[in-house]
Structures are given as C-alpha cells and as structure tokens.
Amino acid sequence: MSENIIEAKDLRIFYGMNEAVKGVSFKIKKGEVTAVIGPSGCGKSTVLRSFNRMNDFISNIKITGGLSFEGDEIYGPKMDPAVIRRDIGMVFQRPNPFPKSIYKNIVWGPKINGYKHNWDELVEKALRRAALWDEVKDRLHDSALDLSGGQQQRLCIARTIAMSPKVILMDEPCSALDPKATARIEDLIGELKKRYTIVTVTHNMQQAARISDETAFFYEGELIEFGNTNELFTNPKEKRTEDYITGRFG
Ligand SMILES: Nc1ncnc2c1ncn2[C@@H]1O[C@H](COP(=O)(O)OP(=O)(O)OP(=O)(O)O)[C@@H](O)[C@H]1O
Numbered sequence: 001m002s003e004n005i006i007e008a009k010d011l012r013i014f015y016g017m018n019e020a021v022k023g024v025s026f027k028i029k030k031g032e033v034t035a036v037i038g039p040s041g042c043g044k045s046t047v048l049r050s051f052n053r054m055n056d057f058i059s060n061i062k063i064t065g066g067l068s069f070e071g072d073e074i075y076g077p078k079m080d081p082a083v084i085r086r087d088i089g090m091v092f093q094r095p096n097p098f099p100k101s102i103y104k105n106i107v108w109g110p111k112i113n114g115y116k117h118n119w120d121e122l123v124e125k126a127l128r129r130a131a132l133w134d135e136v137k138d139r140l141h142d143s144a145l146d147l148s149g150g151q152q153q154r155l156c157i158a159r160t161i162a163m164s165p166k167v168i169l170m171d172e173p174c175s176a177l178d179p180k181a182t183a184r185i186e187d188l189i190g191e192l193k194k195r196y197t198i199v200t201v202t203h204n205m206q207q208a209a210r211i212s213d214e215t216a217f218f219y220e221g222e223l224i225e226f227g228n229t230n231e232l233f234t235n236p237k238e239k240r241t242e243d244y245i246t247g248r249f250g
C-alpha cells in the first residue's frame with residue numbers, strides 16, 4: 001500500500017462569491033501519477049494551483065477546509081509558501097522558459113534559493129532526467145527560446161527537477177505540443193514517476209488512461225469520482241463519469 005502525500009478534506013475554493021471548488025476530499029498517493037480530468041471550468045487548475053499555493057497571488061480568493069502535504073497543512077500558519085513551491089514544482093500548459101540560456105534556466109531557481117552546487121553536474125542531471133541532455137549538451141549556452149516547443153517543455157520539466165521537488169504538478173503539459181512531442185512527454189512522465197509524485201491535468205482521455213495510475217474526475221467544482229484509472233475508464237461508478245469519458249458531453 002502506498003502512502004498519501006497530499007490530502008484534501010472538504011476543500012472549498014471561492015473566487016469572490018463564486019465557489020469554484022465545492023467541498024472535495026481526496027488523497028494523492030506518493031509515487032503515483034494522478035490524472036485530473038473534467039470539462040473546461042470545472043476547477044482542475046484551481047485545485048492544482050492550491051497544492052503549491054500558486055493561488056496566493058489572486059486577490060479575491062478564499063480557501064477553506066483541510067489541505068495537507070506530508071501531513072502539514074498547506075495553508076497553515078507554519079507553512080512557508082517558498083518551501084511548498086520548492087517541494088511541489090509546477091509545469092504549465094505553454095512552455096515558459098526564461099529568455100536566457102538553457103544552462104541559466106536550470107541553475108536560476110537553485111541559485112536564488114542559495115544552494116551550493118556543482119552547477120555543471122546539476123544541469124546535466126536535470127537535463128538527463130528530463131530526457132533532453134543528448135539534444136542540447138553541445139548548446140547549453142544557447143538561448144532556451146531557440147528550442148522547439150517540445151524541447152522547451154522538457155526544459156521546463158528539467159528546471160523543476162533541478163529544485164529537487166517531491167511532487168511535480170503539470171497543467172495540460174502537452175496541449176501546445178504536436179503528437180510526437182506529446183508522446184515524448186508521456187514517456188518522460190513514466191520515467192519521472194520512479195522518483196516523483198505527479199499530478200497532471202489533461203483534456204485528453206486517452207492520455208489520462210495511458211499515463212496515470214489514478215484519475216480524478218471533476219464536474220462543476222465537484223469531485224464526481226476518484227480512483228484507479230483502469231477501473232474508472234472501464235467500469236465507472238457514476239453516470240456522469242461514464243458520459244464524460246465516452247464523450248457524451250464536455
Ligand atoms: N483568477 C480567477 N478569478 C476569478 N475566477 C476564476 C479565476 N480562475 C478561475 N476562475 C473561475 O473558477 C472556475 C474554475 O476555473 P479553472 O481554471 O480552475 O477551471 P479548469 O477546470 O482548469 O478549466 P480549463 O479546462 O478551461 O483550464 C471557473 O468558473 C473560472 O471562471
């Protein structure tokens with residue numbers, strides 16, 4: 001039995017008067033890939049961003065209920081947002097490397113965190129783990145913006161890895177990529193789960209079925225079903241899950 005790394009209990013998230021997440025409870029298992037699916041606007045990104053307090057920058061947001069990481073309340077008074085963002089890294093929909101060299105993209109985060117590293121070693125390790133090293137090892141000091149979209153996304157993953165996170169959040173990491181680049185990211189997720197817990201939002205049902213161990217289906221701010229991916233896709237318990245995964249709505 002694997003242990004839980006993130007746990008939500010009656011988690012509610014409001015934007016002003018709008019309750020975007022309506023009292024959801026779930027447990028994310030350590031070392032597994034969890035896919036978050038559901039129609040546009042159902043609260044997937046809102047939930048994901050609450051895990052590492054990326055929502056802190058939104059002015060009218062209110063979060064209630066329990067949300068813990070390794071047993072510590074993420075919104076508790078003792079939690080340091082900088083620490084949670086280091087432990088829980090995030091990769092976004094659109095690759096967003098800094099307009100700097102490949103090398104500097106990777107060392108930037110650890111440097112501002114005051115780490116003392118063998119920088120060359122750190123860069124190589126992160127790029128190898130992100131399956132990008134062979135393609136860029138001879139051009140580490142070229143601009144990251146010269147890379148292809150798929151390479152830029154793997155660089156963003158490498159940048160996250162360089163911070164030694166425990167969890168990597170991905171919000172539709174492949175939606176701006178072509179099928180070939182998408183397949184590479186999917187393969188990479190399979191590799192990364194050996195070391196990191198991964199939570200990924202996807203609109204692509206086949207992708208969720210291929211890459212994840214567990215799947216969470218959200219609908220209009222509610223968590224309709226959460227469980228083993230195979231079971232959820234082959235034998236959904238809820239009618240709304242079945243309708244969604246068979247493409248009858250959403
Ligand atoms: N910064 C914000 N301020 C106000 N409302 C917001 C904000 N971000 C999201 N919302 C609202 O919260 C609800 C959930 O949005 P969220 O972005 O979490 O959905 P999503 O499931 O990620 O959708 P998509 O698949 O389109 O990315 C929506 O009604 C959205 O309009």
Ligand SMILES: [Mg+2]
Binds near residue numbers: 171
């Ligand atoms: Mg979203």
